[in-house]
Amino acid sequence: MKQTTLGEARKLFGKPERVVWAVAKYQDNVSICPLGWKMNTSGSPPMMAISVAPPRFTHGLISKSGQCVLAWPGEDLAEATLLCGTKSGRDIDKFKEAKLTPLKGRHVDAPLVKECIANLECVVIGEMRSGDHTIFAIEILQAWVNENPKRVLCTVNDASGYDFLLQQGGYRFGVVKG
């Protein structure tokens, strides 16, 4: 074992990371924030946690509405993920710009995303600051799946087991070969 920086160490264990979109609505504002930082946190009740940076527009929408949808993009949504991750919902309508279709869920006001492979309707149960992000602990009320499933989008390295999709800036998207 040798000491190194966290950035160097993460090259060994940081990929693959599945991508999920946090979709939130408060009053007339709707936005989409792509995240790698999420985890399951409970089997019963079914819960997850997500980490969102406070400056993000979506952070305020989640915090004020107490709700979100977790929408899982497939391999056809790498470009949309990049757009939603690099523009702010303060400036653009992400559904419109990324050509996405909002669908009405059963339990929350935030929309499902028709083009995603699955959507989870969630309510916020707890909130904790962790450094420069907020951890939202959320309960999953309802799951929805696409009738035409695709492979889940990941951030990846250059291993041969991936089909590579798109690279820009620090992002490198791909999917595990099917």
Added chain:
Amino acid sequence: MKQTTLGEARKLFGKPERVVWAVAKYQDNVSICPLGWKMNTSGSPPMMAISVAPPRFTHGLISKSGQCVLAWPGEDLAEATLLCGTKSGRDIDKFKEAKLTPLKGRHVDAPLVKECIANLECVVIGEMRSGDHTIFAIEILQAWVNENPKRVLCTVNDASGYDFLLQQGGYRFGVVKG
């Protein structure tokens, strides 16, 4: 979109999930708890969060010591992961049973694991209950890497991009093809 159970939905987006071991020590007790439920939570300071079920022996060791090591197993540690995940540290010495070598870190009492591809020394900053697990928010003080890195162990499905390693019960381990 059609409504379904969370279990069915997770078949579409739940894999791959990288595996990490939480290693904790309190007084004379040391244990290792393999986890899939972890995420980054902060860039500055560098932080992560892990979800651990309170009945786990390691849960008490983390909670009482306020520290842990996150040790990342490579492809040669699928059997050790299964052993550490299915036995309790109350009953066995997991380092001994799984033929692992504890190493002394710089900042925390919990040992690094020599055979892992990387180790992170961590201190607990926050704790929040989320359903049937506890979320520990932890700050990373020091990273260590193995001079002979291997591919990071994941739980996987049957996609062709993985080298399959081991299946038992609900666990299916593999690595992304290199």
